[in-house]
Amino acid sequence: MYAFExxxxxxxxxxxxxxxxxDAQALGxxxxxxxxxxxxxxxxxxxxxxxxxxEMKGVxxxxxxxxxxxxxxxxxxxxxxxxxxxxxxxxxxxxGDPAVxxxxxxxxxxxxxxxxxxxxxxxxxxxxxxxxxxRDIAADDYFQGMFTTALEEGEIxxxxxxxxxxxxxxxxxxxxxxxxxxxxxFVAKYSDGVRVAVTGAxxxxxxRWSEAEEALSADFSADAISGLSVPADGLIGDLHGTPxxxxxxxxxxxGRAVTASA
Amino acid sequence: MTQVSMTVNGKAVSGEVEGRTLLSGFLRDSLNLTGTHVGCxxxxxxxxxxxxxxxxxxxxxxLAGEAEGAEVTTIEGMAKPDGSLSTxxxxxxxxxxxxxxxxxxxxxxxxxxxxxDNPNPSETEIREYLEGNICRCTGYHxxxxxxxxxxxxxxxxxAAE
Numbered sequence: 001m002y003a004f005e006x007x008x009x010x011x012x013x014x015x016x017x018x019x020x021x022x023d024a025q026a027l028g029x030x031x032x033x034x035x036x037x038x039x040x041x042x043x044x045x046x047x048x049x050x051x052x053x054x055e056m057k058g059v060x061x062x063x064x065x066x067x068x069x070x071x072x073x074x075x076x077x078x079x080x081x082x083x084x085x086x087x088x089x090x091x092x093x094x095x096g097d098p099a100v101x102x103x104x105x106x107x108x109x110x111x112x113x114x115x116x117x118x119x120x121x122x123x124x125x126x127x128x129x130x131x132x133x134x135r136d137i138a139a140d141d142y143f144q145g146m147f148t149t150a151l152e153e154g155e156i157x158x159x160x161x162x163x164x165x166x167x168x169x170x171x172x173x174x175x176x177x178x179x180x181x182x183x184x185x186f187v188a189k190y191s192d193g194v195r196v197a198v199t200g201a202x203x204x205x206x207x208r209w210s211e212a213e214e215a216l217s218a219d220f221s222a223d224a225i226s227g228l229s230v231p232a233d234g235l236i237g238d239l240h241g242t243p244x245x246x247x248x249x250x251x252x253x254x255g256r257a258v259t260a261s262a
Numbered sequence: 263m264t265q266v267s268m269t270v271n272g273k274a275v276s277g278e279v280e281g282r283t284l285l286s287g288f289l290r291d292s293l294n295l296t297g298t299h300v301g302c303x304x305x306x307x308x309x310x311x312x313x314x315x316x317x318x319x320x321x322x323x324x325l326a327g328e329a330e331g332a333e334v335t336t337i338e339g340m341a342k343p344d345g346s347l348s349t350x351x352x353x354x355x356x357x358x359x360x361x362x363x364x365x366x367x368x369x370x371x372x373x374x375x376x377x378x379d380n381p382n383p384s385e386t387e388i389r390e391y392l393e394g395n396i397c398r399c400t401g402y403h404x405x406x407x408x409x410x411x412x413x414x415x416x417x418x419x420x421a422a423e
Binding site: 003005006008031034037049052076097098103179 | 281308317318324330393
């Protein structure tokens with residue numbers, strides 16, 4: 001790692017101030033950022049830890065029944081405490097490994113927007129609201145391509161609010177070495193329609209599969225998507241799977257998620 | 263350089279660290295607690311697992327500054343007060359849960375974290391929990407067996423494979 005200054009503020013206001021300095025970078029749980037720093041792929045002057053901010057930690061239920069999760073809440077805490085939204089808790093319980101889940105945070109995952117990460121699928125599949133120190137951002141507006149989000153310089157995700165669907169499920173086909181999603185599909189059935197969010201597959205990062213959403217909104221069964229096909233254009237191809245393979249997996253995992261939805 | 267203070271294996275410790283100093287580096291280089299092994303340094307192998315405020319973390323993927331004020335337990339803190347091996351450590355010895363021993367500190371710390379949350383895990387649950395701990399000797403069978411034994415389960419019927 002290149003040398004950097006380290007700050008650990010205890011309030012959001014102090015973190016915002018610290019991030020205003022030149023080449024400052026926010027640190028969530030560090031489970032992606034620290035390995036990135038070790039590779040010397042990033043060189044911040046100052047690293048501002050969000051881990052000491054108590055007001056950004058924890059899970060609660062909002063006024064409209066939505067599950068509200070502080071931006072610095074670990075995956076393990078979401079897995080243990082977000083039982084009001086079982087599909088979300090289950091997703092959090094299968095990110096990385098136990099030690100990673102004890103450090104990694106929802107805000108860090110969403111800010112990074114890794115194209116193979118799990119949380120972006122849950123946030124987009126639920127049209128969660130990403131709350132920052134400046135504004136509220138709908139998930140539909142938040143994800144803007146691989147490793148790209150609507151966040152501005154120095155903007156911090158303080159909370160994420162998930163409306164709880166009638167039924168939902170997340171199915172992940174793990175890349176066997178990294179255990180990241182080779183393809184992951186989050187399906188959520190709300191009273192006003194079904195949302196299907198796909199991670200791991202596209203060079204544009206997490207995205208919705210609108211044809212499946214239409215079909216499933218009319219008939220919420222795996223059969224409803226049997227006639228659909230996913231074009232391989234723009235999907236990721238690497239040694240773990242071709243674009244055609246990932247396209248096939250998107251459909252298979254969507255079907256499994258619908259069948260498993262509860 | 264900044265000052266960090268924490269409790270490691272029940273003792274208050276402090277030291278000067280750089281911003282980029284990892285918890286694994288602080289434990290090994292400043293405190294000479296070299297039982298915490300750094301295997302891959304890419305947070306995949308789990309040899310560096312320690313407990314921070316009661317939960318398992320990879321010490322090579324956490325900055326020392328993040329542990330300010332925390333209660334840290336390393337493999338050196340696992341033995342009983344009289345110096346004899348803890349139940350988990352003894353089970354690893356009894357069931358040949360180690361070969362070269364490099365991954366063992368992380369395996370023991372992960373096992374302890376698992377048994378704290380789930381005192382009577384199934385074989386499947388143990389294998390799932392150890393997903394982030396790699397044994398390059400591929401001695402998983404006896405590691406899992408040792409953890410089952412440490413949980414008080416009868417492992418006499420489990421054949422060595």
